[in-house]
Amino acid sequence: MTSATVRLDLRLESREKDRIAKAAALQGMAVSAFARDAVLREADATIAADGVVVLSEQESRRFLAALDEPFRPNDRLKKAMDGASGLKRR
Numbered sequence: 114m115t116s117a118t119v120r121l122d123l124r125l126e127s128r129e130k131d132r133i134a135k136a137a138a139l140q141g142m143a144v145s146a147f148a149r150d151a152v153l154r155e156a157d158a159t160i161a162a163d164g165v166v167v168l169s170e171q172e173s174r175r176f177l178a179a180l181d182e183p184f185r186p187n188d189r190l191k192k193a194m195d196g197a198s199g200l201k202r203r
Contacts, residue, residue, distance in 0.1 A: 121152075 137147035
């Protein structure tokens with residue numbers, strides 16, 4: 114187990130601390146380890162949820178249909194590709 118290098122303090126009502134202590138005991142863990150694991154698990158879930166895009170059924174169909182279409186660059190993209198590569202595209 115790694116040693117902690119920083120602290121995180123929070124204020125709780127005594128009932129809340131008692132609930133956390135009971136849950137930690139049921140898991141056979143120290144309160145601090147239990148709290149750290151729970152907070153990190155919730156942080157990971159929150160961060161992961163931020164990277165998820167949820168589409169409606171209609172949006173999903175449009176997205177999948179667009180993936181099935183062949184790629185056709187527009188004029189603006191063709192100019193950008195020509196400028197980046199120095200080659201003329203038709």
